[in-house]
Amino acid sequence: MGITPKAGGAAGASLALTNAGQLELTFVGTGSAFSKKLFQNNLIAVKGQSHLMVDCGTRAPEALTRLGLSVGSVGTYLITHTHADHIGGLEEVMLVNRYGFKRKTSMLITERLRRILWSMSLRGGASYNETKEGKPLAFEDFWDLVSPRPVPGGQRELCEARVGDMEIRLFRTKHIPDSAADWRHSFPSYGVIFDRRVLYTSDTRFDKAMVEGLEREYGFEAIFHDCQLFTGGVHASLEELAALPEPIRAKTRLMHYGDKIEDFAARIRDLGFAGIAEQGATYSFANKEST
Secondary structure (H helix, E strand, C coil): CEEEEECCCCCCCCCCCCCCCCCEEECCCCEEEEEEEECEEEEEEEECCCEEEECCCCCCCHHHCCCCCCCCCCEEECCCCCCCCHHCCCHHHHHHHEEEEEEEEEECHHHHHHHHHHHHHEEEEEHCCEEECEECHHHHCCCCEEEEEEECCCCEEEEHHHHCCEEEEEEEEECCCCCCCHHHHHHCCEEEECCCCCCEECCCCCCCHHHHHHHHHHHEEEEEECCCCCCCCCCEHHHCCCCCCCCHHHEEEEEEEECHHHHHHHHHCCCCCCCCCECCCEEECCCCCCC
16 A cells, blocks of 8 residues: 555556546646646546546636546536636536537536525626526536535544545635634635545645544545645645644645745655645555455
């Protein structure tokens, strides 16, 4: 078992959306919302015959082409929250699939977040393109909904779903507003646990108790954590993350960073982090049954 980073596909080759059964996470982008050098922090997970894309930001359709894919190649989208760098590409997904491929694709999302996403973000660009039985189009005309089930007894709101061979758990994070005392008082946003092996925080403010609590419960093989290069606002900063225990830092790769990440390479190394998530790189976790 364990993490094995590897470069993306060979030049001219498409990212494979199936594999021999190992869990593979490929970063479509690793940049912050306002990065100009990097694509936005979105991810493709593959295991066996199954795959999904975690978030689809404004530049995700362009980023996918660099991997030899398109928005129509992806079978399931998982949405963590409603900032544009995580959902800005979804209008293209809907319109390309409905009017180009004449099909729907799947979305894994909690019911509360689905209502917010449709009514506040997606409806205006999709609902009124045509009428169906005299009414504007609805969410269900574009998407097959995958609804996660609540998991009782967790330290925070937790739900789970299966996408083929993958078990996905979603947990609430403390992201916005910056005044929220905890996840309960925050606008809905979610991190992801893959197969109870890998923690992917998506966007979150620094929440030491969250990371330590989840690590105690799951004993992750790897952690990918939101990281901005200054302190303040609605993301965890590098200096805040330095407060995590050394064993946790040693398995944590930083993501969602700004364009000046190279200037912080020595600091990241000195703090004992595993490094940064690299755009276009695939992180592979061996099939447990084969080890």
